[in-house]
Amino acid sequence: MLVSNKKKYIKEDLINSTPYIRDLLKYVSNKIIPFQCPGHKAGNSYLNFYKKILKKYLFELETNEIPLIDTFQNPTKGLRESQEKVAKIYGVYKTFFIVGGSTLSNIIALSSLVNDNNEILIPRNAHKSVFSALIVSGVKPYFVYPEYDYDFNVDHNLDINKVLSKVKEFNIKNVLISNPTYYGSCIDIKRLALTLKEIGKDIVLVVDQAWGSHFKFNSEFPTCSTDYADIIIMSPHKTLSAFTQCSFLHIGNSLLTKKPEIIPKIEQTVLMLSTTSPNSLLLFSMDYTQFELHNPKIFQKVYSISNFIQKEIKKIDEDIILTFDKLKNKAGVDQRDITKIVINMSKYGLSGYELEEILINRYKIQVELADLFNVVFLITVGDNYKKARYLINAIKEIINDLKRGYIKVRNILRRIKELPDWPELAITPRQAFTSKYKYVELDNSYGLISAELITTYPPGIPIIIPGEVITKDIIEHIKNEIKYGGKITGFSDKTLKTIRVVE
Ligand SMILES: Cc1ncc(COP(=O)(O)O)c(C=O)c1O
Incomplete structure (x- = not known):
């Protein structure tokens, strides 16, 4: 008894002397149900064979570049093969495995494309990494403002017509589009790309498709930009099985004819801005993702689960869920990614932050995102029907309790009606x-x-x-x-x- 107590204290002592590890272990022991990224959802998407390899050889696999393995700076073996397989399946000219997230890929893309002397059109609701890229590159941005949805209080994507008229008015040669938005709204990327081509054959289209690595692999998903854009950025850790921090930076085939001189600059910038010690476990997970992309059944399941959740929540209360049907006639939503389940309980007076709190405290459900008005659940390759039913049941119980007055609402939304107007840009x-x-x-x-x-x-x-x-x-x-x-x-x-x- 005494001995085991002593052991317990030693363990506790150790854990408390490593505070980050302590917090991670606390998270693991809480058995949180993640409706957020990483997409592998605690390894659920991995085949047992690969899980066992990881469990057995974790430390040995975490290695630096040696001649036996391929090198990131000049890949000639397995890494190169794996990158080529990804390029082939997406139908692009070239793919780089980036280990600094799509944050770094955005910065690489813009840094190799633009400089102090030119301009780029970007959506004002782009991810912060795009604005970091503007600061690093010095480029002058032209903003297009997203279409605001007063029902759900979210910004959707851009109105294509506004993009085109701005490009024409200011003779802009570089365009970046975020597709999808965090809330799943997509622009018709094919129409945009083809129309931009008519305006100017030298206009370069960059698509930040961080949330859409899965698009290509099921016809129910929105159009994948790899067939149309010149530079495409994806975060396979968000919806696929790659580990956090992984990104695909693709060079589209169209850039070969449009502006081939940019391609070596992108290659150089990848090497300039990436670490010289890429983590082999991250590269492992991107290779696994490559393997996953070759199995269409996985993506059929992702669609079916998302569709199931959408249908069941509609039965509980149609008003609370953002569906494509409600958006069809709204600008800025030509298509919608169903794997982003957006729930808004404003009609019950409940803010997104309050709903997030109830979900985690009562159900151990972790949302991908909460804002003042909404929460977003992310469905990925790591999900299954059991967890989907658990989520649906949680929503049902919350709605029932709200109707019976069992949940105390803070009525924040009586004071906050909508998001503020975008501020004006005075200097770059x-x-x-x-x-x-x-x-x-x-x-x-x-x-x-x-x-x-x-x-x-x-x-x-x-x-x-x-x-x-x-x-x-x-x-x-x-x-x-x-x-x-x-x-x-x-x-x-x-x-x-x-x-x-x-x-
Ligand atoms: C639209 C968009 N682009 C880029 C990023 C950055 O991706 P990462 O987390 O892989 O660096 C994010 C992150 O959430 C994002 O939402």
Whole structure:
């Protein structure tokens, strides 16, 4: 008895001296049910054969580059073969396995494409990495603002006509589209690509398809941009089985004829900005993903589970779920990715953050994203019907309890009706980032130019970026996010009281 107690204390001592490991173990012992990425969902998507290999050889597999294995800097063996297989199945000219997430892929793409002397059109609701790329590359952005949905209080994708007219008006030669958005809204990428080609044969189209690595593999999913775009970025850790931090950077075939001179620049930039010690376990998982892509049954199952959840939630309460049927006539949603289940319980007065809290506390369900109004559940290759039914049942119980008044709602949404208007861009993000700055009280910052990129994470769509003019509505919105549960990042003042502005 005494001996086992002693052992227990030694174990506890050890665990407490490694605080991050302590927290990870706490997460594991809580047995959380993830409706978030990584897409392998605690290894559920892996074949037992590969799981056993990982369990048995974890440390041996985590190795540096040696001649026996392939090298990232100059792949000639298995790594090259695996990258070529991915390129082939997506139908692109070339694929790079990137180990810094799509964050790095976005920065690589824009850095090799643009410089201080040219311009790019981007959606204002792009991921923060796109804005980081603007700061790194110095390029001048033209924004197109997304289509706002007043029913669900989400930004959808862009109206193609607005994209085209801006490209024509300013003779823009580079266009980046985020497809899908965090909420699953897609632009008709084929129509966009073909129309851009008619406007100018030299216009380069980059698609941040971080959330859509699965698109190509079932006809029920939205159009995959690999057949149409010049540079395509994907996060196979989000919806496929790759480990967190993995990304595919694809060069589309169209770039070969359009602007072949960019291709060596992309290759060089990949090597310039990537680590020289890529983690072999990450590369392992991307090779596994490559193998997974060759099995269409996996993607049929992902579609069927997503469709099942959508149908069942519609039966519980049709109003709470965002479906393509409700969006058909809205601009900015030509297609929708059904694997993103968006739930909005505003009609019961419940905010997205409150719903997130109920789901984790009562059901141990971890959502992919919560915002003031919605939660998003992510269905991936790692899901199964058992978990789907568990989720549906949780939603059913919550709705029943809301109807009976058993859940206390804070009625936040009586005070917050919608998201604020996008702020105006006064100078480029790089100009603002490199300017002299000062700190001012957040409350007194309206009318000044932000030098910081402030966002809730997730989704990482910036509320304000360097170069934009802070408005009273933006200040109010930031304060609401802080007060009601948003995970705000980007303030250099960690008390969140002051903000860095251009002097
Ligand atoms: C649209 C979009 N692009 C890029 C990224 C960055 O991806 P990663 O997490 O792989 O760096 C994200 C992350 O959520 C995203 O939502």
